[in-house]
Amino acid sequence: xxxxxxxxxxxxxxxxxxxxxxxxxxxxxxxxxxxxxxxxxxxxxxxxxxxxxxxxxxxxxxxxxxxxxxxxxxxxx
Numbered sequence: 001x002x003x004x005x006x007x008x009x010x011x012x013x014x015x016x017x018x019x020x021x022x023x024x025x026x027x028x029x030x031x032x033x034x035x036x037x038x039x040x041x042x043x044x045x046x047x048x049x050x051x052x053x054x055x056x057x058x059x060x061x062x063x064x065x066x067x068x069x070x071x072x073x074x075x076x077x
Contacts, residue, residue: 006032006034007032007034007035007036007071008028008032008035008036009035009036009037009038009069010024010025010028010035010036010037010038011038011040012037012038012039012040012043012047012050013040013042013043014040014042014043016043016046016050017050017053017054022054022057022058025037025054025058025060025072026057026058029058029060029072029074030074030076033073033074033075033076034063034071034072034073035060035071035072035073036069036070036071037051037054037069037070037071037072038068038069039068039069039070040068041068044068047068047070051065051070054072055072058072058074059074060072060073060074061073061074
């Protein structure tokens with residue numbers, strides 16, 4: 001079985017990961033399974049903490065993390 005995964009890129013800026021951002025991440029994971037997160041350069045020191053937080057709150061898995069971009073995955077139920 002082959003299925004294409006459409007991805008969306010969500011930009012995470014100075015305001016960080018607030019409840020609105022988490023809601024959007026969860027909504028996109030339900031729809032697409034794969035979400036790219038692009039962190040603004042200004043929050044680079046915090047990005048690992050944000051990724052840990054996002055993975056814990058969304059029950060997703062981190063697939064890839066390079067530079068300021070993380071890719072997370074959550075299997076559809």
